Amino acid sequence: MAVYFMAVLSISILFGYGSSFSLFPSFFQEKTPAPGQPLIVPLRRESVPVKRQGKVVSFKTSYSGAIAVGSPNPQQFRVVFDTGSGHVVLPGATCESDACLVHQRFNKTASNTAVPLNANGLPVPKGELCDQVDIGFGTGKIKGEFVRDQLCLGLPSDSAEGAEPRQPSGQMCLEMNMVMAVEMSTQPFKSFNFDGIMGLALSSLALSDEFSFFNLVAKSGKVQSAHFGVFLTEGDVEGEESELAIGGYNANRALHPLAWSPVAMADFGYWQVRILAVRIDGQELDICRDGTCRGVVDTGTSHLGIPAPHDREVAALLTVDAGDLLDCRLARTPIMEIQLESINITLGAENYMRSLPLRDDVNMGSATGIALGANDSQAAASVTSDPAHLSDKNQTTVASHCRPRLMPVSLPAPVGPKLFILGEPVLHRYYTVYDWKGLQVGFSLANNHRNNARSDPQVADTQEALPDEVDPSFLMQRTSPGQALRGLAHHDVAHLMQQSVVTSFRHEEDEDEVLFVQVKLCLSTRSA
Numbered sequence: 001m002a003v004y005f006m007a008v009l010s011i012s013i014l015f016g017y018g019s020s021f022s023l024f025p026s027f028f029q030e031k032t033p034a035p036g037q038p039l040i041v042p043l044r045r046e047s048v049p050v051k052r053q054g055k056v057v058s059f060k061t062s063y064s065g066a067i068a069v070g071s072p073n074p075q076q077f078r079v080v081f082d083t084g085s086g087h088v089v090l091p092g093a094t095c096e097s098d099a100c101l102v103h104q105r106f107n108k109t110a111s112n113t114a115v116p117l118n119a120n121g122l123p124v125p126k127g128e129l130c131d132q133v134d135i136g137f138g139t140g141k142i143k144g145e146f147v148r149d150q151l152c153l154g155l156p157s158d159s160a161e162g163a164e165p166r167q168p169s170g171q172m173c174l175e176m177n178m179v180m181a182v183e184m185s186t187q188p189f190k191s192f193n194f195d196g197i198m199g200l201a202l203s204s205l206a207l208s209d210e211f212s213f214f215n216l217v218a219k220s221g222k223v224q225s226a227h228f229g230v231f232l233t234e235g236d237v238e239g240e241e242s243e244l245a246i247g248g249y250n251a252n253r254a255l256h257p258l259a260w261s262p263v264a265m266a267d268f269g270y271w272q273v274r275i276l277a278v279r280i281d282g283q284e285l286d287i288c289r290d291g292t293c294r295g296v297v298d299t300g301t302s303h304l305g306i307p308a309p310h311d312r313e314v315a316a317l318l319t320v321d322a323g324d325l326l327d328c329r330l331a332r333t334p335i336m337e338i339q340l341e342s343i344n345i346t347l348g349a350e351n352y353m354r355s356l357p358l359r360d361d362v363n364m365g366s367a368t369g370i371a372l373g374a375n376d377s378q379a380a381a382s383v384t385s386d387p388a389h390l391s392d393k394n395q396t397t398v399a400s401h402c403r404p405r406l407m408p409v410s411l412p413a414p415v416g417p418k419l420f421i422l423g424e425p426v427l428h429r430y431y432t433v434y435d436w437k438g439l440q441v442g443f444s445l446a447n448n449h450r451n452n453a454r455s456d457p458q459v460a461d462t463q464e465a466l467p468d469e470v471d472p473s474f475l476m477q478r479t480s481p482g483q484a485l486r487g488l489a490h491h492d493v494a495h496l497m498q499q500s501v502v503t504s505f506r507h508e509e510d511e512d513e514v515l516f517v518q519v520k521l522c523l524s525t526r527s528a
Helices: 213-220 310-318 449-453 457-461 481-488
Strands: 003-008 039-052 055-069 075-082 088-091 115-117 132-137 141-153 172-184 196-199 227-231 242-246 259-262 272-280 294-297 304-307 336-340 344-347 400-402 406-410 419-422 430-435 440-445 518-525
Touching: 039 075, 075 088, 088 141, 132 172, 172 213, 259 272, 272 310, 304 310, 310 406, 406 419
Parallel strands: 075 196, 088 172, 294 419, 304 406
Antiparallel strands: 003 518, 039 055, 039 242, 055 075, 055 141, 088 196, 115 141, 132 141, 132 518, 141 172, 227 242, 227 430, 259 440, 272 294, 272 336, 304 419, 336 344, 430 440
């Protein structure tokens, strides 16, 4: 009979650590970065179109890098390096979910060094069933089993299809405890080309220290600094490529000295920092006046998460008439400020807006965002990131507006309820550095094209063309609301349980949010 242990948002150490194993012999020509220099892992930005009735109306994005697992013939995978989750997750060879079948799957029987594990880190006794774990993310979930094998970082990575491989600054191989998925949800995993997730959260978000990537990196002695840095680009400037620096950071990616904010409530495992105030167009909102706001800095989230129901107020303040704009990032909109203990983060339309304008009859009022019930169970909430005043059901023509990339966050105490998710809108503008020893996050304006060109008046006056695959009729066509709703009732949905008050209009493949922040961990130990 299976015995279940449940933990939400963080999990206590329920078992002792497994005995140590000697490091596997490296089948790579491991090239450790020079002293004081970080390992630079190239990241590839992937943009997946979101469609309505076969037409592109939006895009969802991810950033992934290459790893290799096993020996003597290492199996290569692409993974999202996610600061919001705590485990290495790869599809297993026995996984028959649709999301697994379209990706590379790890075959442990083809690796001489793979060791099936139980949750306590000990090898699975012969003839016994192995432990399993259910991990819930902001969008998506997996069921997995445990394995220990050699994992190597620092493989060449192509930045785009057909492009020359980008070379890393070195290679690093570690013995790693991983989660091998036997089930994966269709969304968001099936639609992207990446195979799995490399969790970069603090060790307390992992099942144990032996499942924490940075705990093992620190023990390995292969890095000179307990830091890693993340540089994410929007992929629209040739030669400006995203990267992850491990064992330090790339000072060339920062425009000014780092401003450090201490990690709040580190025991929960998230890279979260205190938020002192939120301002729109210079006016402070009430939400953080009580001093309880915090923000999770999450490289695996494509949107800006706002505590519900305050997301509606923020969305209304940032939404503007699209006019003749084809790219909403060029709109003249209020500045959003997120004041941390060490720096005042400022975001403009180029950071927080969806690129494509949307018609008002695109109903986004059913978005549940990232939600977890106070009773430690997943729940769907009827909240919205869409300003309610924009749509007039009696109108015979439909206008279009520029809308921000926001999503509601509904999490109970102690992590919630006033928890922000600082995703791509922040990470595109700021270079972030994570100190896993000193427990702090550093921020600097990123040394990228957009920040360097922001003062150029020609940038604000440029009107870009729509991508070829985008049908303008889905953005600004004038039509009757009833006709439009038949195909366009769902656009902005990020949720946990795939539930909605307008399910007749929704399709799983039409979501444009991606959230890999880990929100649930359920362990089952099984006996034969």
